[in-house]
Every structure is written in C-alpha cells, then in structure tokens.
Amino acid sequence: MTDFTATRAMFHMPEDVIYLDGNSLGPLPRAAMERMQGTLRDEWGEMLITGWNRAGWMAQPRDIGDRIARLIGAEAGQVVLGDTLSIKVYQALAAALELRPDRRVILTDSGNFPSDLYMAEGLIRTLDRGHELRIVAPEEVAGAITDEVAVTLITEVDYRTGRLHDMADVTARAHAAGALTVWDLAHSAGALPVDVAGAGADFAVGCTYKYLNGGPGAPAFIYVAPRHAETAFPALSGWLGHDAPFAFEPAYRPGAGIERMRVGTPPVLAMAALEAATDVWDGVDMDDLRARSIELSEMFIKGVEAACPMLTLASPRDPAQRGSQVSFRFEEGYAAMQALIARGVIGDFRAPDIMRFGFTPLYISEAEVETAIRIVTDVMQNRLWDLPEHRTRHAVT
Amino acid sequence: MTDFTATRAMFHMPEDVIYLDGNSLGPLPRAAMERMQGTLRDEWGEMLITGWNRAGWMAQPRDIGDRIARLIGAEAGQVVLGDTLSIKVYQALAAALELRPDRRVILTDSGNFPSDLYMAEGLIRTLDRGHELRIVAPEEVAGAITDEVAVTLITEVDYRTGRLHDMADVTARAHAAGALTVWDLAHSAGALPVDVAGAGADFAVGCTYKYLNGGPGAPAFIYVAPRHAETAFPALSGWLGHDAPFAFEPAYRPGAGIERMRVGTPPVLAMAALEAATDVWDGVDMDDLRARSIELSEMFIKGVEAACPMLTLASPRDPAQRGSQVSFRFEEGYAAMQALIARGVIGDFRAPDIMRFGFTPLYISEAEVETAIRIVTDVMQNRLWDLPEHRTRHAVT
Known part of the structure; x- marks a missing residue:
C-alpha cells in the first residue's frame, strides 16, 4: 500500500x-533543492566541461526516460526526455505522417490542448502537401476514424474538463483503419495508470511539470513504440539524435531507437530538478494513486455540488471517465478563482468559464479537500468573488 | 575600461x-547559486503556479533576450530565448525558406557545426520540395552565393578552427544575390563584438552556455531583423508564440514580432541561472573584451609554437580572422588533451585531430596563460600523453 503521508x-x-x-504545476520536491545545489556546485562548478562524462549529464535524458517509462507502461529504452511538449508533438506527428505517406488527415478533438493543434498547423503548413487537421468533438473521435486518417493526435485527459x-x-x-496514434499524456502521466504498450499506442508525448513535479518548464518526454523505433525518422534531426554525435560527421544518421528523438544539448539544470522529482515515485503504486485520486475528487464534487448550485460540473460525473481533475463552469469563474486563491485555495481558470481543481494524492489529504470545500462554499454563497480586485486579469491565467 | 579582475x-x-x-561550457557564475536557490525556494516553492505572474517567469525569455541583444548589436524586443540552438536553427531556416519560395539552395560551409547541417537536412526532408544543402569550403562561401541561393546558413566562428x-x-x-542570411553565433556571442543590425543579418541564432556562461544546456536565442519580424512565419508554431496564448483559441495566430519565435513553456530553472550569468556582462565593454582576448590568444600561440613544433596551428594566424579560441592540430590530439586535463589545463578535442583552447577574458588571466604554455610544453616535449590511460575514449569528447 502506497504511503501517501510519506510522499506528502x-x-x-x-x-x-x-x-x-x-x-x-507540481510543487517543489524537497530533494530538488539539494540536488540542484549539488549540480551547480559539485558538477557544473567543479567538473566544468568534464561533467558531461563524469556527472553523467549526457545520459540523463535516457536515464530519466527509463524511470518515467514505468509510469506510462513502457519499458526502459523507449522514452527519452528533452525540449518542450510542443516540440515533442511536432516530432511525433512528423514521424507518424511520414509512416503514412498516402494519407492526409490528422484527426484531433476540440478538447485537445491548443498548442498541439498549433504545432500540427505549423507542420501542415511546412509540409504543404494538402494535409488537413480535422477537429471533431471529443465524443465523436471514435466515429471519425476513417481510412483517410493518417494519425490521431489526442490528449488522453482533456485539459479543461478532465474527460x-x-x-x-x-x-x-x-x-483497424490503418492509422497511427500520437497520445499526449500531459494530464495522464503521474495522474493515473497509463499503459502505452498495452493500448498499442504508436507514439506518446508528455510533460513533466504537472503531475511529475519536475519544476516550471521542465523537459518533455517522448515514447516511440518499439515497432516504429528504428523506422520513425526525426524531422528535427539534431546532433544528439545522431548515431555518433561526437564523430561530427557532415551527414545525419539517426541514432538507435529512441535516441534519435533527442535533438540538441540537454538542459542539465532542469534535468537535475526533474531527477529529484522522479525519486518521489519509487514507492508509489499507480493503482493506489488512482483509487485515492477518485476518493478525493468524489468528495470534492459531492461537497461543492451540495452547497454551490451556481457551479455546474464540467467534468464527467463517472470517475472512470475522468482524469485527476475536477472542473466546474461558472460565468464569473475568473473572479471566483482569484477569490479562492486569495483565501489559499489554489486552482486555476481556463477560458471561457472553467474553474479547475486538481487532486494529487502525493501531497493532498482528505482534510485539505474538506477545508477547500468549506472555502469554496463561503466564496460562492457569499459572492466574495464580486470585487474589482478579483476581476483584474493577469498575464497568465 | 572593463575591470576583468572584477569579472573574474x-x-x-x-x-x-x-x-x-x-x-x-562557461564556468559557474557565483550569483547563479543564490539565484537558483531563490527561484526554487521563494518562487517555485512558495508561489507555485502564481510564479508565472508574480515572479515574472513568463516574461523572462524576452527580458533576457533584451539583455543579450546588446551583446550582438540588436535592440530590445528583437531577441528571445528558448529551446536549443538546433531548434532555433530549424525555426530561422524554415522562416527564411518561406520568404524565398522560388529558390532551392541552402548554402553552408564545411566548417559549420554538424547539428546545423543535420537540422537543415531534416527540414529539407520534411519540405520534400527539392531543396539542396550546398556545402562549400569556408573560404569559398563568398564565391558560392549565386541567385540560386535562398539562404546562407553560416556559423560566424568555426567551432574547430576559430576561423x-x-x-x-x-x-x-x-x-545582392537576393538571398537571406541565418547566422549562428554560438562561438561569437560574448566572444567578440557582434553587430547583427550593422551587418544587416536577417536571422541570427546562438547558444548561451559557452561564452555567456548560462550553464550546461542553457536555452538558445534567436534574433529576427525587424524588417522580417512581422512576416517571418514560425514553422514551430507553439502556444507561447501565439498572439494570445491564454485565450486558448483553436487556430494559430502568430504573436507580435519576435514573440512568435517562442514555442513551448519556458524552462524557468534554466532561465534563472542564465539571468544570473547575464548580470556579469553589465560592466563589460565588448571592444575591451576583444582586445584582451587577442592579447591572451597571441601570447598562447607564440609560447606554444616556440616550444612545440609538433603542434600545427589550425586557426588563422591573423587575430582579426579568428574568434576567441586557438586550435592546434596534432595526430594524437585526443591523448594529448587528456594529458593536459589530467594536469589541470582544460581545453577540448574535436575529431579528427583538433586541440581547442578558448580564451575568455572574463575569467582567464595572463598568468594562467603563461602556466598553460608551460604545461603544454611539458606534455608535448616529454610525450606525457603517450599512456594508455590518456587514449581511453570517453562518451563525450
């Protein structure tokens, strides 16, 4: 049984x-402070350039990939870290389209995170071969998979609704339709059990600063199914994806397997924090985590719905159809969220009217969820959000 | 007059x-330790998600860009940080090719860093429209600029020879030939005065972990000339390059000017170290730096050549034609460099036979150069490199 008091x-x-x-954005793992200080002082500071070998900097993107692999149902050697999620979406999509040269449709849904759509748009424009980004409603995806579809580009858990x-x-x-799949695990990895191998996913990408607690802007990851790993060609063919980066050959030769999905020099400092964050998962069973996440979310929905009829549940009511977040719609959601934040309950807002609350058993307890319900109730019943100061928009919402 | 004792x-x-x-890889600026601790503890740790607004994380890529702008002859609002240099090469090149739709040649030289060539290859493959990466010798570039050339992709300072x-x-x-230019400033920014505006460069990209001391794998930068900034379209069209990232619109609209060259969520921890490193430049005059770099390099060449006839100068003899490094050719250069490193003189090796030594006045003194000459002389004259332990190849050379 996972000890969530220990992870907290x-x-x-x-x-x-x-x-x-x-x-x-996941919170700061205590170990990240010390790890980062060590990386600065003992590695960068003392080893200087020799840190690439002596401190293992060059192997980090793969080593951390091996540890994240377990959380998404992949095996060692199938996941590598680097860049941002947007870049990884581009890589996966470009590789998938090249594997389906006779098809022109990228199928996605309107619940996908906009950057995934934007990166697909940019790729389509670059390819300039008549590809189409077909956007359907989330519940229409299954029916829209026709033999025109080259690849589906779907975020497993909807960033707004948690669907x-x-x-x-x-x-x-x-x-069955002859298409490939690119799964975005931004809101899945570390949030619920994921099994890319069991599901037969072709490509998966994800981010490490949400449920994986790697720090603001932490590197992204990419998974390529072993059956594609030696044929998927990297459009972003950088030197660290070369078979022999330090041979400095003039022509590109893709590295073995997942290695080819590396691009440029890895962000060592960011990797240090992420590595410390990855340690937290060592004693965590994903089924325990999922059960606990559902308990906390159900408690929150029940408490809030009982006291706040002005909030409409935007997430699926069936916990089996939700990720690890709960969203409510409220017209003045922005101001309401600011009022909550001012009172210590930090969730966030997504336009036009979504108030999001994430339930992360690694560090959130039942007692906190109870207090959160009480504060939400107070803010909503007493219209504490209805103040000019809460309506002032910040750059990042 | 720049005070190099103070920068040291x-x-x-x-x-x-x-x-x-x-x-x-530049050394650790002392201020980076404290700055990073503050970013972890006071920003990520205490502000959590609100750090994006309260700690200014979202504005950092532009704010640091403004400060780097001065070092490369650009103005505020023309440079932005993010991703890796390889990614920035791809962005600049893709934008440039789209501005020259009727031309098919990317002109580069054999002294360019391989990742620039690889990224160009990957882009050409993705475009699949018959583009050619034409690689000529560095001294033949000028003569090879014909009206077939869409864009030149040149690294200002050759990573091997310093040319x-x-x-x-x-x-x-x-x-004059109707082509555009993409300049890679990896070995120029912070190494010598650069004037992208004065030279009329169209695009420039660079890295911040060498002469700018931003830390291993620190983010890259991109400059777009103001005349292209509103027309250059980003192939890597990520959400942070969108005109209104937090409106979460389904379709991409490029942001104003250089903002559109942002892609994904910025690496906040890496930016923190880089920001601290950028402070070092506040009192530095680039002409002073250049004069001092030439003094140190000339001293090294003179001393080494006088004592080590087995080393052949691979860099241009005229300091006006060199960056801030000096390279020598030596068949057993790998082993020789290992022997030097074992004796505290850290340079590096680039295949097949180049021993590189960088001269960075911010923290290298005349006395150190004298000692380095003495140690190089000892290693070379007494064949101290001729040991099995020095021939063992490491992953990163």
Whole structure:
C-alpha cells in the first residue's frame, strides 16, 4: 500500500495553502533543492566541461526516460526526455505522417490542448502537401476514424474538463483503419495508470511539470513504440539524435531507437530538478494513486455540488471517465478563482468559464479537500468573488 | 575600461584548474547559486503556479533576450530565448525558406557545426520540395552565393578552427544575390563584438552556455531583423508564440514580432541561472573584451609554437580572422588533451585531430596563460600523453 503521508513529506508546501493546481504545476520536491545545489556546485562548478562524462549529464535524458517509462507502461529504452511538449508533438506527428505517406488527415478533438493543434498547423503548413487537421468533438473521435486518417493526435485527459479518452479503444480503432496514434499524456502521466504498450499506442508525448513535479518548464518526454523505433525518422534531426554525435560527421544518421528523438544539448539544470522529482515515485503504486485520486475528487464534487448550485460540473460525473481533475463552469469563474486563491485555495481558470481543481494524492489529504470545500462554499454563497480586485486579469491565467 | 579582475571574481573556479574551455561550457557564475536557490525556494516553492505572474517567469525569455541583444548589436524586443540552438536553427531556416519560395539552395560551409547541417537536412526532408544543402569550403562561401541561393546558413566562428567569417561582407553579397542570411553565433556571442543590425543579418541564432556562461544546456536565442519580424512565419508554431496564448483559441495566430519565435513553456530553472550569468556582462565593454582576448590568444600561440613544433596551428594566424579560441592540430590530439586535463589545463578535442583552447577574458588571466604554455610544453616535449590511460575514449569528447 502506497504511503501517501510519506510522499506528502517529500514536498515543500507553503503555509496556509491548499494546492489544487498540481495539474498545472507540481510543487517543489524537497530533494530538488539539494540536488540542484549539488549540480551547480559539485558538477557544473567543479567538473566544468568534464561533467558531461563524469556527472553523467549526457545520459540523463535516457536515464530519466527509463524511470518515467514505468509510469506510462513502457519499458526502459523507449522514452527519452528533452525540449518542450510542443516540440515533442511536432516530432511525433512528423514521424507518424511520414509512416503514412498516402494519407492526409490528422484527426484531433476540440478538447485537445491548443498548442498541439498549433504545432500540427505549423507542420501542415511546412509540409504543404494538402494535409488537413480535422477537429471533431471529443465524443465523436471514435466515429471519425476513417481510412483517410493518417494519425490521431489526442490528449488522453482533456485539459479543461478532465474527460478521459479510452486509449486502448481509440488506438484499436485507429489501427483497424490503418492509422497511427500520437497520445499526449500531459494530464495522464503521474495522474493515473497509463499503459502505452498495452493500448498499442504508436507514439506518446508528455510533460513533466504537472503531475511529475519536475519544476516550471521542465523537459518533455517522448515514447516511440518499439515497432516504429528504428523506422520513425526525426524531422528535427539534431546532433544528439545522431548515431555518433561526437564523430561530427557532415551527414545525419539517426541514432538507435529512441535516441534519435533527442535533438540538441540537454538542459542539465532542469534535468537535475526533474531527477529529484522522479525519486518521489519509487514507492508509489499507480493503482493506489488512482483509487485515492477518485476518493478525493468524489468528495470534492459531492461537497461543492451540495452547497454551490451556481457551479455546474464540467467534468464527467463517472470517475472512470475522468482524469485527476475536477472542473466546474461558472460565468464569473475568473473572479471566483482569484477569490479562492486569495483565501489559499489554489486552482486555476481556463477560458471561457472553467474553474479547475486538481487532486494529487502525493501531497493532498482528505482534510485539505474538506477545508477547500468549506472555502469554496463561503466564496460562492457569499459572492466574495464580486470585487474589482478579483476581476483584474493577469498575464497568465 | 572593463575591470576583468572584477569579472573574474564573479565566477567560481575549481582549485588548480586553468580553464580554457569556456568556448564549450562557461564556468559557474557565483550569483547563479543564490539565484537558483531563490527561484526554487521563494518562487517555485512558495508561489507555485502564481510564479508565472508574480515572479515574472513568463516574461523572462524576452527580458533576457533584451539583455543579450546588446551583446550582438540588436535592440530590445528583437531577441528571445528558448529551446536549443538546433531548434532555433530549424525555426530561422524554415522562416527564411518561406520568404524565398522560388529558390532551392541552402548554402553552408564545411566548417559549420554538424547539428546545423543535420537540422537543415531534416527540414529539407520534411519540405520534400527539392531543396539542396550546398556545402562549400569556408573560404569559398563568398564565391558560392549565386541567385540560386535562398539562404546562407553560416556559423560566424568555426567551432574547430576559430576561423571568423566577415558577417557584413557575406550578408551584403547574399542580399545582392537576393538571398537571406541565418547566422549562428554560438562561438561569437560574448566572444567578440557582434553587430547583427550593422551587418544587416536577417536571422541570427546562438547558444548561451559557452561564452555567456548560462550553464550546461542553457536555452538558445534567436534574433529576427525587424524588417522580417512581422512576416517571418514560425514553422514551430507553439502556444507561447501565439498572439494570445491564454485565450486558448483553436487556430494559430502568430504573436507580435519576435514573440512568435517562442514555442513551448519556458524552462524557468534554466532561465534563472542564465539571468544570473547575464548580470556579469553589465560592466563589460565588448571592444575591451576583444582586445584582451587577442592579447591572451597571441601570447598562447607564440609560447606554444616556440616550444612545440609538433603542434600545427589550425586557426588563422591573423587575430582579426579568428574568434576567441586557438586550435592546434596534432595526430594524437585526443591523448594529448587528456594529458593536459589530467594536469589541470582544460581545453577540448574535436575529431579528427583538433586541440581547442578558448580564451575568455572574463575569467582567464595572463598568468594562467603563461602556466598553460608551460604545461603544454611539458606534455608535448616529454610525450606525457603517450599512456594508455590518456587514449581511453570517453562518451563525450
């Protein structure tokens, strides 16, 4: 049984804060402080250039990939870290389209994160070969997988509603239609059990600063199914994806397997924090995590719905169809979220009217969820959001 | 007059090391330690998600860009940080090719860093429209700029030899032929005065972990000339390059000017170290730096050549034609460099036979150069490199 009191103690949490936004940015793992200091002082500071060998900097993207692999149902050697999620989407999509040269449709849904859509648009424009980004409603994806589709580009858990796609079902349908799949695990990895191998996913990409607590802007990851790993060609063919980066050959030769999905020099400092964050997962069973996440989310929905009829549940009511977040619609959601944040309940807002609350068992307890319900109730019943100061928009919402 | 004793004191340097490899990885600025601790503890740790607004994380790529702009002859609002240099090469090249739709040649030289060539290859493959990467010898670039050329992709300072291209001359020739220019400033920014505006460069990209001391794998930068900034379309069209990232619109609309060259969520921790490193430049005059770099390099060449006839100068003899590094050819260069490193003189090796030494006045003194000459002389004259332990190849050379 996973010890969530122990994992909670591994994080730094500010006083008087109930943090229900780990789905946007995970909190600071205490070990990251010390690890980073060591990387600065003992590695960069003392080893200088020799740190690439002596401190293992060059192997980090693969080593951390091996550890994240377990959380998404992949095996060692199938995941590598680097760049941002947007870049990894581009890589996966470009490789998938090249594997389906006779097809022109990228199928996605309107619940996908906009950057995935934008990167697809940019790729389509670059290819200039008549590809189409076909955007359907989330519940229409299954029916829209026709033999025109080259690849599906789906985020498993909807960033606004928390709606969960059935990865195995969509993938099976895609394969039956001769299409490939790119899964975005931004809101899945570390949030619920994921099984890319079991589902037969072709490519998967994800981010490490949400449920994986790697720090703001932490590197992304990419998974390539072993059956494609030696044929998927990297459009972003950087030197660290070369078979022999330090031979400095004039022509590109893709590295073995997942290695070819590396691009430029890895961000060593960011990797240090992420590595420390990855340690937290060592004693965590994903089924325990999922059960606990559902308990906390159900408690929150029940409490909020009982007291706040002005909030409309935007997430699926069936917990089996949700990720690890709960969203409510409220017209004045922006102001309401600001009022909550001012009172120590940190969630976030997504336009036009979504209030999001993430439930992350690694560091959130039942007692906190109860307090959060009380504060939400107070803010909503007493219209505490209805102040000019809460309506002032910040750059980042 | 720049006070190089003061800048030297801003860096941590290990005992008994003479660091002549700042052209590969700059040393640790002391301020980076404290700055990083603050970013972890006071920003990520305490502000959590609100750090994006309260700590200014979202604006950092532009703010640091404004400060780097001064070092490369650009103005505020023309440079932005993010991703890796390889990614920035791809962005610049893709935008340039789209601005020259009727031309098919990317002109580069054999002294360019391989990742630039690889990224160009990957882009050409993705475009699949018959583009050609034409690689000529560095001294043949000027003559090879014909009206077939869409864009030149040149690294101003050759990573192996230190040979310096004449940016203004090449750019003028390119423009006369109707071509655009992408300049890679990896070995120029912070190494010598650069004037992208004066030279009329169209695009420039660079890295911040060499002469700018931003830390291993620190983010890259991109400059777009104001005349292209509103028309250059980003192939890597990520959400942070969108005109309104937090509106979460389904379709991409490029942001204003250089903002559109942002892609994904910025690496906040890496930016923190880089920002601290950028402070070092506040009191530095680039002409002073250049004069001092030439003094140190000339002293080294003179001393080494006088004592080590087995080493052949691979860099241009005329300091006006060199960047801030000096390279020698030696058949057993790998082993020789290992022997030097074992004795505290850290340079590096580039296949097949280049021994590189960087001269970085911010933290390298005349006394150190004298000691380095003595140690090189000892290693070479007494064949101290001729040991099995020095021939063992490491992963990173």
